[in-house]
Amino acid sequence: MIDVTLESVSKRFARGGDTAAVADVDITIAAGEFFTLLGPSGCGKTTTLRMVAGFYFPTSGRIRFGTEDVTRRPPNKRDTGMVFQNYALFPHLSVAQNVAYGLKIRKVGRVESKRRVEEALGQVHLAGYGDRRIDELSGGQQQRVALARALVIRPKTLLLDEPLSNLDAKLREETRTEIRRIQQEAGTTGIYVTHDQAEAMAMSDRIAVMQAGRVQQIGAPQEIYHRPATSFVARFIGRSNVLTLPVQGATERTVTVGLPGGGEIDVPAPADHGLRQGETAQVSVRPEHIGLTSTTEAGALPGRVAELEFTGMATNLVVDTAGERMQVAAVDVPAGIAVGDQVGLRLNRDRMWVVRP
Numbered sequence: 001m002i003d004v005t006l007e008s009v010s011k012r013f014a015r016g017g018d019t020a021a022v023a024d025v026d027i028t029i030a031a032g033e034f035f036t037l038l039g040p041s042g043c044g045k046t047t048t049l050r051m052v053a054g055f056y057f058p059t060s061g062r063i064r065f066g067t068e069d070v071t072r073r074p075p076n077k078r079d080t081g082m083v084f085q086n087y088a089l090f091p092h093l094s095v096a097q098n099v100a101y102g103l104k105i106r107k108v109g110r111v112e113s114k115r116r117v118e119e120a121l122g123q124v125h126l127a128g129y130g131d132r133r134i135d136e137l138s139g140g141q142q143q144r145v146a147l148a149r150a151l152v153i154r155p156k157t158l159l160l161d162e163p164l165s166n167l168d169a170k171l172r173e174e175t176r177t178e179i180r181r182i183q184q185e186a187g188t189t190g191i192y193v194t195h196d197q198a199e200a201m202a203m204s205d206r207i208a209v210m211q212a213g214r215v216q217q218i219g220a221p222q223e224i225y226h227r228p229a230t231s232f233v234a235r236f237i238g239r240s241n242v243l244t245l246p247v248q249g250a251t252e253r254t255v256t257v258g259l260p261g262g263g264e265i266d267v268p269a270p271a272d273h274g275l276r277q278g279e280t281a282q283v284s285v286r287p288e289h290i291g292l293t294s295t296t297e298a299g300a301l302p303g304r305v306a307e308l309e310f311t312g313m314a315t316n317l318v319v320d321t322a323g324e325r326m327q328v329a330a331v332d333v334p335a336g337i338a339v340g341d342q343v344g345l346r347l348n349r350d351r352m353w354v355v356r357p
Ligand code: ADP
Pocket: 013, 014, 015, 016, 021, 039, 040, 041, 042, 043, 044, 045, 046, 047, 048
């Protein structure tokens, strides 16, 4: 395992027009960490991963493995194992032949190769499957063969690009736990790409949230969820209401904002918020951090139920308040509540957070 550093990495494609596919990305991934690049389709995740693998070279910036500069080193000299969304297995070769591929290229001897293939198949819980043909395996098993093929060369970094997207929902959840276990047991640095925020949260030590080629925020899943840096992160990770509210005062770590319909509230903020009285603040509040109460409760935000949906675990509501439509996920709702009812919303101030636009 090895730490991986990207320093101001940018990539422009010859046919990419004016916009960079990846712009000024700075990331330091610790040795042994499971690190995820997360963001919507087209935000530059694959391009970033391919620069780490060496399939693309950056237009500018540096990539280091440990202290070594690998920016322009070819892929086969980087000790990286790569797993793709479509598995990219050779259908006419057996499982063992597929896994042995990287060893053959590296001219590893027959006896040693056989031993390492068995070891890698054991790591992914496919011991005894070596003689099978690829088309005799399920999608999940094929994905494990792809993992074994990446691991057999004992890579310093394991790079995975949306490896679960071709699996059905249940298998996806099982396999994500498996991938995490395999990465830990192999003792390699894992860099994982996904557009699925739940998957990223469940698997990762840390996540970089990307949008339009840029990193919006890097942090542990809890940090990104509870203290999103920007309105984009707040909305992309889970669900969130992002309210635009007038600033009535500010200290280093709180911003006092006026609420629609009167009243004010002190909201926790990052130290660099830079907001002053007279400006507007963007405030994120998650649906599960809003309680339902009566319209008469002091400090409650009055509103009218516009939509209501019972999901079992919670009731999801859309409530129209003065100027804002709020999403609410309430575990406790008054019996008989219906669309059109007047309700009060109790905002959990401590769970609100000031974000950048
Ligand atoms: P993601 O993996 O997050 O979906 P990509 O890294 O594949 O995103 O793509 C980022 C951007 O770069 C997109 O706008 C995509 O169209 C563009 N792009 C990717 N590969 C190429 C290429 N080979 N040539 C030109 N543009 C590309």
